[in-house]
Amino acid sequence: MKLTSEMFQIIILLLLSIYNSNGDTVRNTDISKQFGSSIRPCHVRIQHVDVDTHSDVVIDTYKPHFSWQLTDEYDNEGHLIKGIQQIGYHILVHSITTGQLMWDSGYVQSSLSTHIHYAGSLFTSDTRYSLTMRYFTVGHESQWYTARFRTALFSFNDWKGQWIGNNDINMNQLRTVIKRQSSSMIRSATAYISGIGYYQLYIEGQLIDPSRRLDVGWTTYQQRTLYVSYDLTSVLNNLDMQLFGIGIMLGQGWYNRQQWAIGLGPRIELAKEYGPPRALLQLNILYEDNTNQSIVTDSSWLGREGEHRFDSVYMGTTMDLRAVRLCWSCANFTDPYPTWFNASVLTSPVNFTAGGQFSLQIMDPIRIGPNALHIATSGNRGLPAGVNGASLTDGGVLKPISQDAINGQVFDLGQNIAGWCKVSSLSAAKSTIIQLRYAELRYSRGENNIDFRGIYYENLQSIAVMDTVILNGTGNETFEPLFTYHGFRYVLVNGYDNVNKDDIECYLAHSETRLIGNFTSSNVVLNQIQHNILWSQLSNSMSLPTDCPQRNERRGWLGDAALSIDEVLYNFDYVNFYLNFLTMIADNQSPDGAVSDTVPFAVGTSPADPNWGTAYATITWYLYEHTGDVTILEKYYLGIQAWIDCLTNKYKQTGLAHMFYNYGDWAAFQQPQNASLVSSYAYLHDVYTFINISQILNHTDNVQKYTQFYQQLSEEFHRVFYNTTIDAYSDGSQTANTLALSLPNVVPVTLRDIVLKSLIDEILRTGYFTGGIVSVAAVYPLLSKEGHHDLALQLALSTSCPSYGYMFRNSIQNATTTWEQWNLLPDQAGSSLNHHMFNSIGAWFYRYLAGIHLNALKTIDIHPRMSYSIDLLDHIEAEVVTIKGIVRVEWKRLAVESLTLSVTIPNNLDAIISFDPLIKNGRCLELICNSEILSIRQQADEHFILLRTMKGIISLMENSVTGTVSLHVMSGTYTFQTYWQ
Template sequence: MLLFISLVLFFVKINSENVEYSKTSIQPIHVRIQHIDVDTHSDIVIDIQTPHFSWELADEYDDYGQRIRNIEQIGYHIAVSAVIDNEIIWDSGYVRSSISTHILYEGKQLKSDTRYKVNIKYETNKHESEWYSVDFRTGLFSLDDWSGEWIGSQSMNMNQLRTVINLKSNPIRSATAFISGIGYYQLYIEGELIDQSRRLDVGWTTYQQRTLYTSYDLTNVLNTSGLKGIGVMLGQGWYNKQQWAIGQGPHVELSLNYGPPRVILQINIIYTDGTNESIVTNTNWLGREGEHRFDSIYMGTTVDFRAVQLCWSCANFSDFRLWMNASILPSPVNFTAGGQFSLQIMDPIRIGPDALHIATSGQLGNIDGVEGASLTDGGILKPISQEYVNGQLFDLGQNFAGWCRIASLNAAKSTIIQLRYGELRYSRSVNEMNYHGLFYENLCSIAVMDTVILNGTENEIFEPPFTYHGFRYMLINGYDHINRSDVECYNAHSQTRLIGNFTSSNQVINQIQHNILWSQLSNSMSIPTDCAQRNERRGWMGDAGLSVDASLFNFDYINFYINFLTMIEDNQTPDGAISDTVPFTVGSRPADPNWGTAYITIAWYLYEHTGDINIIKNYYQGIQLWIDCLIQHYEQTGLARFYHTYGDWNPVNRTGNQSLISSYPFLRDVYRFVNMSELLNRTDNIEKYGQLYQRLADEFHRVFYNESIRSYVDGSQPMNILALDLPDVVPTPLRTTIVQSLADNLIKTGYFTGGIISVNALFPLLSNEGHHDLALQLAQKTSYPSYGYMFNNNVQNATTNWEGWDTLPQGGASSPNHHMFNSIGAWFYRYLAGIHLNALQTIIIHPKMSYDYQLLTEINAEVVTTKGSVKVHWKRISQNQIDLSVRIPNNINAIVSFDRLVEQGKCMKLICNNEIIWIREKLNLLKNTLGISHLTEHQSTGTMSIRIESGDYTFTAYWQ
């Protein structure tokens, strides 16, 4: 219960009627259309006829340059018009509302391939903003809007295709390309790659169920009349059967209809005189096998520079000896089975500075003492060392996913140069010689080798197309005259913004955070993959669900995960079953419950981080089908024999009842589904699944509780952790006993013994149950097994998180670049920084404090949300004093809570911005201070909580 310290709070809101502020010019900032940030996307394309709009409120300042607190929106006005004729197709008029996110368009139906402009303004309790304008355009809403054909060849590796168009002399009003090339494509016009940083496009999908297309605004490219050459280069990608045959699982039959690469392209041109034309792919296009003779995601690329034809996509190209007419190939999409051909809504995979935009304003780059590369290096890594070990061996200093570009290659024609990649090096005795070569054993039957055959011209440059590798080290054979300055390697991943910043006073925690960032990016390749180095790179659901919360704190991957949810839905069978991997390559269907839970987990955390209820609405039915599928299996077995496949994957000690481990996500999913039903006011499901959860909770305790040892199953750490993590499962009289049993086990053992499922729940559970000091001690361990051991051992200091607690170069297939252990990153933000976003309703700032204050003395964190930047900086000045600074975005309020600094202690005084606002000995009254109200004290925990409005605050709390 909460005890209200003050019976009456004389809080006075100072508004514009009694305080004069200087005139200011403001406008909406960081506008988003369908979650796309217009600041980092110059060309916004949507595939929906009812988009939603969001914006942040600009900061407002008083005459002294201080940020004004309690800025609230009181109204907005949105107008959408067609660019071509300025017709207003939706005018919301002035809407009196505080809502500034996810406002649905309600105008005339949007048309295919049409350009629009949205104008937004808002009014706050202080000022009215200026209008903000931004353009967006639509994709092709119907198959009838497509007139191009899929082209390629069944008889040759036709990976370069071209045509020539003759543009009219009339000026072009707009030129828009729609293209899909699978496996991958690159679009050229007059010899120039249209988007220099875009790679491995389009994104991997279950092609027969959904194939993606992309779009380009070519208005400025095709701005002169006359002849223009258009070319498309194709890669095999995931549409090649070989990708599925290497390390194949039981579901390789899904790719049986996959085959040679193919492309469909349509360029719609509108001239200023109102006429229009379309350039489309057909059998008039010519194709050949280009210089890249072989490309494979797993095996690498072979490029023969002797076969290069300069400017093959130019209009004046004339050497057609090796070219032949393209053939019509079937669409990859099975439309009769409900397949979809849809716009790629998530950002593409990119390299270079365009791949990662920095949204945070705090500490950037590496902290002193943290090993690895900085995320602010523009996405390009240079070798930190070079030596000769059976070739030229380069250390990039960071494990990552991508490839290398080698310049200044000067050797005779037909010289063969090979590039091999590895994550690890190892040392062993070979013929009594010390060998320090690359470790290849964890590549699992794939070559991971790029080969180039030189043409003999000077200063040749090689960059492999249509493949990527997971590596830290690169070995070059066949050419010894390589300078480090001629090597640069690209960190490739799905484009995003860095929206999270987290640093602490503890170097172990800082290194873990560094490793989380890099392992997440390395495995964000249009879908969340598992690892980048071996014959995997699959969309394992367990990995995706466990890391999504941490990922969304750090990166703007909203559409990335929405796309993945859509793919899960595409793969769902009529009985509700979903698969362990998406696309379904290996594993089972129905998925192991701890893998299938990613469906509801991803949807839930997307809602928590954005407040977008449409995400819950869009996937609600599919989630219900999955839960009903689990219920059908449960009704056959009960919880005692509930099905499972993987259990608590990669534990230190494999122990306990696997049915408890699989029952855990089943109960959690049902509980979250009830929460979703409450959000949507689905009273029928609230009652139905709420009653089910109570029955399951009772059964869970009855089946798995071991009275003889007063713990669950065998009393092992994972068994008690998972039981405690479920609401209303452990009876209240037993809870303290079970928690203490867990804590005693952890202290006695000295380390955590579980795997990826139980570690996800471990740290929040300890922090919530009064054992935050123990959680910090475990997080900061550097001996085996621990996160810290990954970068504190005698073999390899990791710069990404490992796949297992013991991943080392010792003959196994395990990867040192994996994200399924990244779940601890969410604990960093939620508990160490104390940031709980709560769907951007009322933000909770509640950093957990240790009684041993030297365990952690400082945290600096920031999360850039769709409403603005949330910042937390706290510092333990002493055992009894903490300074806490927070920034709360405009148009939202927060509750800031102060944990006890000493056991059984009491807060004695609160100071805000150097002014005492509360002191215990002065009748417990809260001083009237702008933006602050409602001070409460929790009776049992002693936690002090205070409500604040938007603004910047610096608090000091004293305890004794």
């Protein structure tokens, strides 16, 4: 009898069940105790991939790291046990392919449950492995947990195929027929494929992974082209045929010259680097009789121009259904027309001689439908009351909410999205041409500015967004565009009037992720802002963080990514997505350390504006803060230092006073008179961030060097930008004072209150914040930290222009995504209505309204800021699913002087929970925990003391200056009530 891979895996598990932490056999009673236990590792991660949502984990490293969460434990009465801490773990890694034990960690005494690095034998390419592990807490050991993963092709030398396509025609369908080399079952079948611009893979007429679209991810192809991998074992075994067909559909994507020519301006010469689509595939098959077979792309493949006659990321698609050939990727396919001929071998897109790389796509693919967004949060599905738009938790497929006829059939989705629409039930004569056009606004100017209520195209700038289909005339036809996407709320159907909203289905497209954050409040304005943040963020997560999805741009602007990164990581599990983006920044970095405004470097300048280039340090830092993975800091450390040194060389030529770059405080109502202050702000911010990274990595020389340099810069910043005439920075603009106050140790202590008063007075005088994308990210945290949380809330709750609320409470359109500008004027609607650069306020929601500070998942801080006015906000619910578990915070104001706060801290983690005074200069009179009085103050001048010990409570502290009361607690769920006087 031959062992299948499944049988081999069962044997491994049986052996593990009698294998204790020292490698000895254990008694039956121990086995019973072990497997009778209800605790087990959960949400195991290999690298940063959660195996619960990824059935096929592929890695491209010899030394992956593993993480897991600890299951809750309960006492004999069914109560949740607080303070669950890991005391040890045991990890085994086997090769499923060979049966070899690769690593046995043995029992390791450690509380670490995240980023445990593999330390076994060297992995090999295209090999399948199993991870089996358990952990230990005081008095308990978990069940064994097993997950599978496999390796990519570690070297380009492992590839045997050739890039194929055609330079003369649009050869976008490729096919071949394969004969199996063995009659036995297939043990493993692994495909590695790259198709650029985009591809789809078919086996015997079956589209592999139908929800996967716009693959592979966009990169600077000369420097790095990505490939992906599929486990096709079950697909091929289920075919049960000796001959099978393979097909590849290709799209132009970002490898097409037109995408680079549109809107590039002085960088239009880059278009010559790109050309027709091409594909590279290698399918490795291992049979149960140990026969090996490898199928690769070469000139024996046949190709043609399929029914997909034209596709452009910007300009849409044209599909001729008359040219459809059913099952064209099937082995028994024959075409009555001589349209197929041999593919040509094309050059690799990668410039290997210049250090280019061909590497595994580590981030999740762009998807549509329910597989695109996994819901990890436990709370609030659907829309909060009063919020307009569509729910993210409803599966990513939208139906129109209304239809009317104006210059065609116009459909309103009620939600701005990035994606496309599918139209069904098309029954018209052969060669009928139908067009779909997309727009964000239901607005059009006619003569004398008469509002025709058509759809508005002017903010699309130089592109014509249109999907076209030519019908075959068979009746009941369906059209869904491929290899393009649009940013829109409205879709117009021309050329066919017999269509209704039941025939329209629209798909939200974005890089696959998990929704890990949940934030709702008692105020509908905040809830709508949060809704708009989530939708605009996903709309601009298209293998890299783009700026907008609708017009002739969609570029990887670093400034936008830096401003929204903290918010993103509270809401979505996008760690690998941003690690890929950091790698692209590193790929594009010049020898002098310069990074560019965009990656791939399509528009903008290099060196980047400092508030754009800051993405390198800022994204790296926040990825560390949200994951605790120190290897992220290590990987990009030298690159960040080189970028800072590049700016330093520029600074030496100009000084801070003349360090203006390109953009200033973009989209501001009022720029500082000296915009060099804005560029200098980012420069100092990066130097300070680099000092913190150096401290964590124990690079003491750099800590000392850059600390001294930062002190020099901070003194110069104050000297050149402080205006003694008005006791404020620059011209006293809100931007200038906000940025100066936000930099550590820049404003002298003796002047801080004066500058802060200048900022507050100016905000109160105007009634709104006048800054742009840079300063608005800083102003909310600044006000909350400096004792002006009420004012921060008032700004956030405003619905007059300029404000976040105005975006969805105005006379033009109630936004369901975040705008590019603060305002949208009827005669100047040329800007994007779906941007994420203003989404920075979302981080303030979690960090200050809910009070969740993750701190690299060490001892986290829970410190919600409270307004003195209960009318501003009286209820918050928030949840963040971290790699250690769920952090939950809910607070309610019972009265002006009282608060209820419920908190959940994950196992193997503790927290500092802080309570701010609810009234000015107040003192806490009583602190109750889980219905028991924990602390009390009899007289106003008495110390606030801990009355009793309580499970999970480690210590109590009170700040005599601010009145803030803090508790150090272990993991668990707590409900507190506080009363203030």
